[in-house]
Amino acid sequence: EPEVTQTPSHQVTQMGQEVILRCVPISNHLYFYWYRQILGQKVEFLVSFYNNEISEKSEIFDDQFSVERPDGSNFTLKIRSTKLEDSAMYFCASSVGGDSSGANVLTFGAGSRLTVL
């Protein structure tokens, strides 16, 4: 069964360092998302990406965050200067998109746990 792949599974970094989280979405999916989940809390939307550009972003997704799809398969989330409060599990997800029922079902990756010290 096709899956969304995320690397690294766990990253520990010092405050102020740049972090790049990588995702390989399912190949025929057109919509890509990043969500984060602070330990034990709700799953929060960060950003969605379609047709090589950001389609929506939340208030959390400030100037410290960026996304890109550099080579048509990878989808990356960059945090320029990490803060302690960026410690969370970051989930990549993708969906087929379109109007059919279930087309917006998100398939999630296993997550990348970011720990900022």
Next chain:
Amino acid sequence: AQKITQTQPGMFVQEKEAVTLDCTYDTSDPSYGLFWYKQPSSGEMIFLIYQGSYDQQNATEGRYSLNFQKARKSANLVISASQLGDSAMYFCAMRERTGGSYIPTFGRGTSLIVHP
């Protein structure tokens, strides 16, 4: 205001019994979708079931069914014949149009513990 409300922070059920996890939602978009995801202790998010706002029948997937009551804006998940492996966090989510896109937003989750 919360768009997705899960009022049960924790639920307990005996193995082999059925359990209902509550979810209410709020939207003005007539074309929305509702999802349930399971998050076991290992952390991954596993899709369980989907209901579109125009679907006439309640969605079912194996032991999972969605009790969709549109007028009440509720989309409760029913798990029949609970198994020990069902112990996990369960998240209700709604997809609605935000700007030009459909963005799924999640509730706070319900922790389900299945007792032997």
